[in-house]
Each structure stands twice: as C-alpha cells, then as structure tokens.
Amino acid sequence: MVSLTLLQGVSLATMKVAIVQNRPEFGRVQANLDRVEKMLAGKAADLFVLPELFATGYRFKDMDEARQFAEPVPDGQTTEFLLSLAKKFNAYFIAGLVEIENDRIYNSSVIVGPEDFIGRYRKIHLFDTEKSCFDTGTDVPPVFDLNGAKVGVMICFDWRFPETARSLALKGAEIIAHPSNLVLAHCPQAMITRCLENRVYAITADRVGDESRVPDETLHFIGQSQVVDPDGNILVRASETEEEVHIVDIDLEKSRNKFLNSKNDIFKDRRPTLYS
Numbered sequence: 001m002v003s004l005t006l007l008q009g010v011s012l013a014t015m016k017v018a019i020v021q022n023r024p025e026f027g028r029v030q031a032n033l034d035r036v037e038k039m040l041a042g043k044a045a046d047l048f049v050l051p052e053l054f055a056t057g058y059r060f061k062d063m064d065e066a067r068q069f070a071e072p073v074p075d076g077q078t079t080e081f082l083l084s085l086a087k088k089f090n091a092y093f094i095a096g097l098v099e100i101e102n103d104r105i106y107n108s109s110v111i112v113g114p115e116d117f118i119g120r121y122r123k124i125h126l127f128d129t130e131k132s133c134f135d136t137g138t139d140v141p142p143v144f145d146l147n148g149a150k151v152g153v154m155i156c157f158d159w160r161f162p163e164t165a166r167s168l169a170l171k172g173a174e175i176i177a178h179p180s181n182l183v184l185a186h187c188p189q190a191m192i193t194r195c196l197e198n199r200v201y202a203i204t205a206d207r208v209g210d211e212s213r214v215p216d217e218t219l220h221f222i223g224q225s226q227v228v229d230p231d232g233n234i235l236v237r238a239s240e241t242e243e244e245v246h247i248v249d250i251d252l253e254k255s256r257n258k259f260l261n262s263k264n265d266i267f268k269d270r271r272p273t274l275y276s
C-alpha cells in the first residue's frame, strides 16, 4: 500500500523515500526497464529515485552512440515507463536518461508524478569521457514542489561542485535527489558534508556492476546508494555489489530548520558579501 502522506493533497512533513540500485546491461533498454519493474513489485513510497542512465547503461563510445539511445522528453520510452510507474505506485519518480532535443544530446534526469510529467534537469558538470558523449546542460539546477516537498535535482558528478547542492538548498530544496553512476570512491562520504553544509536530505541512487565497452577501460560502479539526513546521519546505505531497493521515512521539518543551536542559523549566518 502506497504511503499517502504527500499525495492526499495535505503536505505533511513526513514521507517515505526509496533508493533503487540496479545493474543495467548496456544497451538492453527494455530488459532493464522490465528488471526495474520487477524490483519494485510490492514496494511503497512517496518518492522513488533511480540512477543516472538507469535504462541504457553508462559508457557510450561517443556522441553518435549516445544519440542512438537518446529520447525526446517527455515523449520517449523511458519517461513513459516512469509515468506508468508513477501512476501505478501513486508516487513521484526521478531517474536518469539520455535526452535529445534539437539534435543536442543531454545526460538528463526526469521528474514525473502520478498526474503527469513534471520536469527535467540536464547535467551541468560532465565527467571525463561524458564530455565527448553529451552536450552540457545550461539551465539552473531546478527545485520542484512535489505536493509540499521541495525537491532539488542534481546528477552524479555535480556532487564534486559544492555550489550545486548549495544553490539548490538556497532555492529552498529540502531534499536533493541525486541519480548517479558513481565511479569515484569519495562521493558517498562527501554527500554527508553536502547535507551538513545545507541541512538537507540527500537521496543518492547509484548502480552496481562493471562496463568494459572501450579497450583497456573497465568502469566499476561502486553502489552504496544512500539516504543521508540534515544532521549527516546515513539513514540507509546499500551494498557495493547488489541490486537493492531501500525505503526510509524522512521528516522534512528537520531540513526546514536551519538552526544548529539557538544562535546559529546556517543560512542567515552566511556572509556572501565577503565571499568571492
């Protein structure tokens, strides 16, 4: 039974959030979608976050190959699949895909709800070989009001630029949804700092497995999808190797309160005129 805390139109502060950690087989989109649907059988949450490029796999050889898998948003196969899940589970879904618009190819995440498509975010910090597969997003990372919950979106390597999480938090994000395909070891620990710096929740949904699509280059994805709270507590962290779904309760009041103690509000105490 899906938790209805947010979806009854009453924006209560508590909600159930889910991380979905999968192991996509490169290029087998329909099989990967089917597998995710099976993983979700019997699960209930208000918000599900899935990895970056969760249906295609990650390592495109070049932009021509990425273009073969690119979909218009919202009219493509993956967004339509997510919309069907959002209706079925009466929940919000945030997940990554390859987007095409005007022959530009983006590493994007889409946000859908039980009523409709809600929005997208195009990754603004491309990692390593992504620079030869995707165009760089040019829009400000967005914050969406998901029936009372303010949810900002960033993608994987955006974590390495603290300005991303900071700007989402300053725009009011209470939760940062973070579809990822992590290959650098530091991210799960670094996200604890992002949460402390901004007093937000972060939901990092990563994948597991390896990809060897280019000679002499094997990418290993580190799993460890997690939900971290505004005090830096790891509410749940998935394994490094297995496909897993985890669901935890979060309390948005915690991220709305920016006080560390009676004297320090971490946003009001900022000194932006002294920063360059």
Ligand code: ACM
Pocket: 052, 126, 127, 155, 156, 157, 158, 180, 181, 182, 183, 184
């Ligand atoms: C990454 O940004 N997918 C490493």
